[in-house]
Amino acid sequence: MRTSRHHRLAVVLLAASLALAGCGASDDDRAAGSEKAADGRPGPGYAADGSGADGKASDGTGSDAKAGPAATAAPEQRQRQHVIRTAVLSVEVADATAALAKARAVTEAAGGHVADETTERVDDDHVTSQIVLRVPQSAYDATLKELAGAGKLLSRKAAAEDVTDQVVDVESRIATQRASVARVRELMDRATKLSDVVTLEGQLSSRQADLEALLAKQAALKDRTALATITLHLNERERPAAEPEDDGPGFGDALSGGWNALVSTAKWAGIVLLAVAPWAAVLLVGYAGWRWLVRPRTARRRTAERADSGDAAS
16 A cells, blocks of 8 residues: 555656646747747748648647647737837927917827826926827827927927737747646645645746736736827927117106216216326425425525625626
């Protein structure tokens, strides 16, 4: 009995190892098959005429029946394109606030929504705004045309990225990963040894994490391909400064002008006098010295000379 029990455990472990190995091989084969299906080439194990590896054509029965849905799904996936569309518009408008409200209304009417918005006033003179809009792909061209006609178009940049291969590849990997998770769960249900259960739980956790990452990538691709992104820059025209009205000079202007001229003249005259004052003070001191000191002595000397010359003549 003990030998039979050990024999059954060995058989279970061997089956688990083979199943895990088969999962890995199936993952690689399906990934390779999806990549070849995306570009129109037949998957592994099939000839160019659609026959299997053994040369038999697929008739939808047996093992070929299991590959039938995948084979029929590949052409449908190739026919439907998945494109990420983005555009950047810069428009000059007379009233940025009104143009912003119109852009919101156009987006909502198209079945889209506003993803982001930034509005600011520059120099208390004009308003600039940047708004990011998400609209359905079917309304992308009409919405873009209507937004570009809101004012004077300054610049326009549009781009389209075909991600059909990525979408097909992610969908194929998700299907493969789900099948792999299901197989591990089946093995866990049949496992009786604690070490086997622990090992299988680690495998299950790892594969579920990979599956969740693929699902998140699929959701992101679906969002980006279902809704186009339009970034709109609204620049308000700068208003010219108002020029003052010129009615000609009046009586008050003449009087004010005359008074300003008088004040300016007096100001400059005072400045000139202050500049000359030091020189005038020096000249005045020199004149006073000559007047009261030098001149009397010169006069007395001349008088004495005249008296001496009169005495000599007598």
